[in-house]
Amino acid sequence: xxxxxxxxxxxxxxxxxxKGANGIEIENLNVWFGEHEDRVDAVRDASLCVxxxxxxxxxxxxxxxxxxxxxxxxxxxxxxxxxxxxxxxDLGRRRDREFYRSVQMVFQDPYASxxxxxxxxxxxxxxxxxxxxHDIDRRINKLLDDVGLGPAFRFRYPHQLSGGQRQRVxxxxxxxxxxxxxxxxxxxxxxxxxxxxxxxxxxxDLRAERGLTYLMVSHNLAVVGxxxxxxxxxxxxxxxxxxxxxxxxxxRTTHPYTRHLLQASLGEMAAGA
Amino acid sequence: xxxLLDVEDLWVRFPTRSGMFEAVRGVSFSLGxxxxxxxxxxxxxxxxxxxxxLRLIRxxxxxxxxxxxxxxxxxxxxxxRQMRTVRGQRISMIMQDPKFSLNPxxxxxxxxxxxxxxxxxxxxRQARQKTLExxxxxxxxxxxxxxxxxxxxxxxxxxxxxxxAMMMIPDxxxxxxxxxxxxxxxxxxxxxxxxxxxxxxxxxxxxxxISHDLNLVSAFCDRVLIMYGGRIVETCAAxxxxxxxxxxxxxxxxxxxxxxAPRPRLEVLKRDxxxxxxxxxxxxx
Numbered sequence: 001x002x003x004x005x006x007x008x009x010x011x012x013x014x015x016x017x018x019k020g021a022n023g024i025e026i027e028n029l030n031v032w033f034g035e036h037e038d039r040v041d042a043v044r045d046a047s048l049c050v051x052x053x054x055x056x057x058x059x060x061x062x063x064x065x066x067x068x069x070x071x072x073x074x075x076x077x078x079x080x081x082x083x084x085x086x087x088x089x090d091l092g093r094r095r096d097r098e099f100y101r102s103v104q105m106v107f108q109d110p111y112a113s114x115x116x117x118x119x120x121x122x123x124x125x126x127x128x129x130x131x132x133x134h135d136i137d138r139r140i141n142k143l144l145d146d147v148g149l150g151p152a153f154r155f156r157y158p159h160q161l162s163g164g165q166r167q168r169v170x171x172x173x174x175x176x177x178x179x180x181x182x183x184x185x186x187x188x189x190x191x192x193x194x195x196x197x198x199x200x201x202x203x204x205d206l207r208a209e210r211g212l213t214y215l216m217v218s219h220n221l222a223v224v225g226x227x228x229x230x231x232x233x234x235x236x237x238x239x240x241x242x243x244x245x246x247x248x249x250x251x252r253t254t255h256p257y258t259r260h261l262l263q264a265s266l267g268e269m270a271a272g273a
Numbered sequence: 274x275x276x277l278l279d280v281e282d283l284w285v286r287f288p289t290r291s292g293m294f295e296a297v298r299g300v301s302f303s304l305g306x307x308x309x310x311x312x313x314x315x316x317x318x319x320x321x322x323x324x325x326x327l328r329l330i331r332x333x334x335x336x337x338x339x340x341x342x343x344x345x346x347x348x349x350x351x352x353x354r355q356m357r358t359v360r361g362q363r364i365s366m367i368m369q370d371p372k373f374s375l376n377p378x379x380x381x382x383x384x385x386x387x388x389x390x391x392x393x394x395x396x397x398r399q400a401r402q403k404t405l406e407x408x409x410x411x412x413x414x415x416x417x418x419x420x421x422x423x424x425x426x427x428x429x430x431x432x433x434x435x436x437x438a439m440m441m442i443p444d445x446x447x448x449x450x451x452x453x454x455x456x457x458x459x460x461x462x463x464x465x466x467x468x469x470x471x472x473x474x475x476x477x478x479x480x481x482x483i484s485h486d487l488n489l490v491s492a493f494c495d496r497v498l499i500m501y502g503g504r505i506v507e508t509c510a511a512x513x514x515x516x517x518x519x520x521x522x523x524x525x526x527x528x529x530x531x532x533x534a535p536r537p538r539l540e541v542l543k544r545d546x547x548x549x550x551x552x553x554x555x556x557x558x
Contacts, residue, residue, distance in 0.1 A: 061458035061459070061460055061461070062429070062458055163315070192314040192315055192485060193314070193487070193525055193528045193529055194314060194524065194525060194528045194541070194542035195314075196528070197528035197530075197539035197540065197541050197542070198541050200530065201538055201539055201541065204537075204538070219458055219459055220459070221459075221532055222529065222530040222531055222532045223530055225530065225531075225532045225535065226530035226535065226536075226539070248532070249532055249533065249535065260460060261459065261460060262532075264459045264460050264462070264463050265459055265532065
């Protein structure tokens with residue numbers, strides 16, 4: 001069993017690549033809501049593995065359980081069974097501070113995920129102080145720079161920002177504790193295509209600069225195809241197929257549901273191309 | 274092509290503390306028995322254009338146009354009472370999210386029947402019969418059961434099909450669909466579009482399809498107007514959208530990630546301030 005010391009060693013420059021450590025491992029995960037006759041099995045027997053520094057996509061329709069996997073991973077859903085491990089450490093019922101430092105989430109709707117009465121400065125400052133950083137002032141400016149906003153945005157409130165700027169703030173907040181894993185729950189589906197392109201480029205750059213591991217949920221196959229190297233397709237709470245993005249592009253799928261999704265999105269594209 | 278609707282020089286303005294904000298700036302287009310797409314990003318004025326036609330813009334917002342002509346009647350000169358007979362019966366509108374457009378405390382069957390009773394002079398029994406037929410037309414498998422449900426008991430895709438049934442039941446000539454599928458999943462999206470398409474074709478209606486999704490519009494419509502900054506910057510046949518010339522349209526197309534043509538970086542749209550000042554293009558035919 002990997003211990004804390006092992007995790008510590010992984011933060012050293014290249015060791016994780018040579019060791020092929022896994023960023024996220026999920027085995028036979030079940031997640032349910034309610035009890036007895038009201039019980040709904042939202043995720044059934046799901047397994048996936050994301051190598052450290054990798055980028056993995058979960059696709060499927062709403063209700064297929066893809067967001068539930070992210071929520072279970074972050075500890076937002078207590079009712080689960082199976083095995084989940086992050087950076088070589090098995091997860092129990094509770095998550096410690098170390099976990100929240102290394103795993104952060106970016107939510108779908110930047111309009112809903114930022115506190116309307118907190119300025120950007122407060123949002124970032126609070127996160128930083130919660131995680132025990134001291135040079136908060138310098139870090140806030142650095143974070144705003146990293147997400148392409150600059151210091152002019154520091155004292156703005158969410159209503160003074162556009163949708164894309166808000167999502168940048170949400171990303172800056174997620175980056176504040178210097179995480180190694182980002183969970184992305186439909187990060188661009190509330191945005192216009194031109195803004196989506198900016199945010200996706202930013203996420204690609206951040207991953208390259210910081211060696212982050214991404215687990216991304218989206219209903220948009222083209223977005224997942226752009227961002228990820230491997231994809232799991234979910235239907236009715238189960239992972240029906242896991243395949244490399246190249247195979248998906250080439251139409252090398254085995255499950256009929258994957259083909260159906262692919263047709264739905266390629267159908268549009270063929271007409272647009 | 275016979276013109277169902279003719280809009281000429283439409284402006285929508287909102288007074289603000291820093292002067293008049295012009296959200297739609299001189300838009301002209303006509304609609305025949307066709308599927309006309311209006312695409313643009315948020316803030317381009319596409320939704321307001323749709324709402325302005327039905328005079329759904331509340332004060333202090335102001336709508337002004339040389340004319341909005343429906344069958345020889347200028348909609349802007351109608352009284353509010355006359356306008357109510359236009360809404361639903363002659364032009365109806367489907368909004369983005371069925372969650373917010375259905376009455377949460379009324380069974381869906383009653384809501385659809387109400388739409389019919391308001392516009393047709395018939396009995397309740399006949400309205401009920403027609404409601405079930407309409408639910409079947411939007412491919413709801415068990416119309417008897419679904420008619421008894423409340424809106425919170427149906428899924429998003431089904432809710433949107435119920436909305437379509439409700440909007441189609443008075444048999445309007447024009448349907449304005451404002452992002453009718455953006456709240457739905459990809460697979461359900463196609464199904465809903467398919468149903469809408471079939472009904473529009475069969476009844477020889479005119480459809481105004483407002484969307485931010487270029488691929489969707491190009492696959493689904495006959496003709497497309499591209500809006501930017503409250504103006505139409507380009508019009509083209511939907512199947513030639515990929516040959517669009519305007520740098521804004523090109524920028525939007527290039528910003529889309531594509532499954533069949535992967536790129537390491539997506540192109541970021543560089544907005545030219547001059548686009549706002551260019552004279553608009555007319556979408557009249």
